[in-house]
Amino acid sequence: xxxxxxxxxxxxxxxxxxxxxxxxxxxxxxxxxxxxxxxxxxxxxxxxxxxxxxxxxxxxxxxxxxxxxxxxxxxxxxxxxxxxxxxxxxxxxxxxxxxxxxxxxxxxxxx
Amino acid sequence: xxxxxxxxxxxxxxxxxxxxxxxxxxxxxxxxxxxxxxxxxxxxxxxxxxxxxxxxxxxxxxxxxxxxxxxxxxxxxxxxxxxxxxxxxxxxxxxxxxxxxxxxxxxxxxxxxxxxx
Numbered sequence: 720x721x722x723x724x725x726x727x728x729x730x731x732x733x734x735x736x737x738x739x740x741x742x743x744x745x746x747x748x749x750x751x752x753x754x755x756x757x758x759x760x761x762x763x764x765x766x767x768x769x770x771x772x773x774x775x776x777x778x779x780x781x782x783x784x785x786x787x788x789x790x791x792x793x794x795x796x797x798x799x800x801x802x803x804x805x806x807x808x809x810x811x812x813x814x815x816x817x818x819x820x821x822x823x824x825x826x827x828x829x830x
Numbered sequence: 831x832x833x834x835x836x837x838x839x840x841x842x843x844x845x846x847x848x849x850x851x852x853x854x855x856x857x858x859x860x861x862x863x864x865x866x867x868x869x870x871x872x873x874x875x876x877x878x879x880x881x882x883x884x885x886x887x888x889x890x891x892x893x894x895x896x897x898x899x900x901x902x903x904x905x906x907x908x909x910x911x912x913x914x915x916x917x918x919x920x921x922x923x924x925x926x927x928x929x930x931x932x933x934x935x936x937x938x939x940x941x942x943x944x945x946x947x
Binding site for chain 1: 941
């Protein structure tokens with residue numbers, strides 16, 4: 720079973736920031752938080768990951784709470800092409816464990 | 831980032847026939863690859879873990895004799911759906927973790943859409 724909880728759907732206006740929450744209250748000390756997204760009929764695309772510090776890359780920012788029980792993925796300026804299902808996954812790094820997907824959040828960016 | 835490819839991207843086969851799907855890591859070696867299945871409007875479900883040079887590990891409820899997995903090299907894993915039935919129609923996705931280059935991200939293929947008629 721997935722160890723994360725996400726809202727099933729969210730809407731966002733084009734050009735505005737999209738903030739996608741994820742709860743992972745049972746996360747272990749060595750587990751990272753990963754975010755992937757899946758655009759319709761494509762394979763999942765890696766977005767970002769982090770352990771406890773906030774992270775930023777060219778795609779998004781990841782904010783992890785101090786207790787690590789929840790996180791927020793931020794797309795700073797959402798475009799129509801960001802419409803996708805976003806998955807938050809917790810997993811230990813540096814091993815060959817698979818990624819277990821929950822239901823994810825379906826983000827719809829509207830013009 | 832690293833690339834995982836799948837072939838074919840879509841395939842249509844008749845009921846009772848077998849179909850093979852290839853998964854390749856293009857610029858890294860992967861001792862372990864994963865096979866997922868995704869039905870419409872559902873999330874990805876792990877089917878099996880493919881181990882180079884040894885038997886695959888199947889998730890509970892996945893028939894190992896129906897979904898044959900071969901991981902003959904460090905860059906290639908194949909999934910063969912034997913005696914396909916219409917209920918096997920699905921989106922099959924493979925992935926691999928690049929364990930030789932930090933941060934050891936897991937990369938996913940583009941998926942193969944199988945339709946059994």
